[in-house]
Amino acid sequence: MSSVDEFTLIDLLNGGKQTIAFQRAGGVETGIGDDAAVVRASSDSRWILTCDTMTEDIHFKRVTMRDADIGYKAMASAVSDIAAMGGTPRYALVALSMPKSTPVERVRAMYDGLYECANRYRVVVAGGDTTSCIGGVTLTVTVIGETEPDKALLRSAARLGDVVFITGFTGDSAAGLEWLLGKNKPSEEWDDDPELKRYPGLIRAHCRPEPQIEAGELLRRSGFCHALNDVSDGIASEAWEIAAASNIGIDLIEDRIPVSGELLEYASKQGKDPLDYMLYGGEDYQLIGTAPAEHAVELQMQFKEAGLPLYLIGYVHEEHSGVRLVRSDGSAVSLAKRGYNHFTG
Ligand SMILES: Nc1ncnc2c1ncn2[C@@H]1O[C@H](COP(=O)(O)OP(=O)(O)OP(=O)(O)O)[C@@H](O)[C@H]1O
Ligand SMILES: Cc1ncc(C[n+]2csc(CCOP(=O)(O)O)c2C)c(N)n1
Ligand SMILES: [Mg+2]
Ligand SMILES: [Mg+2]
Numbered sequence: 388m389s390s391v392d393e394f395t396l397i398d399l400l401n402g403g404k405q406t407i408a409f410q411r412a413g414g415v416e417t418g419i420g421d422d423a424a425v426v427r428a429s430s431d432s433r434w435i436l437t438c439d440t441m442t443e444d445i446h447f448k449r450v451t452m453r454d455a456d457i458g459y460k461a462m463a464s465a466v467s468d469i470a471a472m473g474g475t476p477r478y479a480l481v482a483l484s485m486p487k488s489t490p491v492e493r494v495r496a497m498y499d500g501l502y503e504c505a506n507r508y509r510v511v512v513a514g515g516d517t518t519s520c521i522g523g524v525t526l527t528v529t530v531i532g533e534t535e536p537d538k539a540l541l542r543s544a545a546r547l548g549d550v551v552f553i554t555g556f557t558g559d560s561a562a563g564l565e566w567l568l569g570k571n572k573p574s575e576e577w578d579d580d581p582e583l584k585r586y587p588g589l590i591r592a593h594c595r596p597e598p599q600i601e602a603g604e605l606l607r608r609s610g611f612c613h614a615l616n617d618v619s620d621g622i623a624s625e626a627w628e629i630a631a632a633s634n635i636g637i638d639l640i641e642d643r644i645p646v647s648g649e650l651l652e653y654a655s656k657q658g659k660d661p662l663d664y665m666l667y668g669g670e671d672y673q674l675i676g677t678a679p680a681e682h683a684v685e686l687q688m689q690f691k692e693a694g695l696p697l698y699l700i701g702y703v704h705e706e707h708s709g710v711r712l713v714r715s716d717g718s719a720v721s722l723a724k725r726g727y728n729h730f731t732g
């Protein structure tokens with residue numbers, strides 16, 4: 388396994404040409420390769436299908452998340468992939484695997500968090516599955532969302548003449564994770580430690596991410612959005628996915644990428660560059676996408692009216708493929724397709 392990275396592995400799992408033809412005949416309009424699949428539901432509706440897994444020691448530890456956060460984030464990360472398609476989440480199925488020794492109170496707390504998130508985004512939990520397992524707790528949340536025909540916002544839709552936007556701060560979650568791992572304190576004891584109250588925004592970003600459903604729906608309804616992705620693996624990795632799927636290049640302008648005050652403070656205390664967290668950290672669940680430059684101001688106005696932020700952080704480029712970072716002095720450096728990768732990271 389060590390020689391296969393996560394993305395190469397997924398490419399090996401698409402079932403080959405016959406399966407793709409079978410998927411098309413079955414009404415799958417967008418299959419493996421985007422944040423979620425798009426499937427014909429009726430003449431005027433499309434289902435959006437996605438699932439996301441959170442597993443102990445890979446996505447969370449006792450020292451990085453409270454039990455209620457684990458359930459909340461499992462639901463939030465799956466809902467986020469519906470936002471990344473510009474869809475409206477409707478139903479969820481939840482698969483839970485846990486060791487026989489797991490205290491029932493722990494599971495209860497996880498589900499309190501999971502339902503809190505589901506209620507907030509109006510997702511109906513319609514069922515699931517439960518098994519014992521060897522090892523830690525694993526939660527897999529499948530979400531079914533909805534959109535209109537030809538309205539799903541795909542990674543492959545970026546065009547020359549587009550600007551690149553993002554819906555909010557990135558890097559906070561990765562910094563929060565680093566801070567919590569450094570503290571190494573079981574979450575039950577966080578309240579007793581005043582030090583842990585120093586970066587509430589970073590901890591919130593890591594433990595209670597906010598999937599950008601409202602922004603995704605606004606982007607869909609505006610009719611201006613071309614490509615869209617949610618930031619689960621870091622800006623660099625997600626921008627690369629858009630560039631590769633759309634066959635274009637992307638330039639990100641360093642000074643335009645929004646950064647939170649807490650991340651600036653935290654990174655400077657650690658003697659680190661905040662950009663490392665922003666570009667390569669992941670689990671931010673903001674939306675990054677592209678829209679035609681001539682509609683950028685109007686799109687920003689619509690976001691302003693809705694009380695939502697939208698930052699223009701770059702543009703689509705034809706002179707290169709991949710992603711570059713334009714620094715303050717005007718120089719452009721290639722960004723590695725680096726980010727969180729389950730099998731190489
Ligand atoms: N084991 C698998 N079998 C079939 N398809 C898969 C499998 N794992 C992932 N996929 C598909 O591959 C595509 C990319 O999946 P991936 O998990 O990288 O999505 P993402 O939204 O980019 O990232 P994240 O998991 O961080 O949300 C999706 O279309 C997904 O449905
Ligand atoms: C204890 C601990 N160590 C590391 C991380 C970081 N991490 C895990 S998965 C992932 C990418 C998104 O997941 P996926 O691609 O599965 O959606 C990231 C950034 C964490 N959250 N907890
Ligand atoms: Mg995604
Ligand atoms: Mg995934």
Ligand SMILES: [Mg+2]
Pocket residue numbers: 439464465467468619
């Ligand atoms: Mg996801």
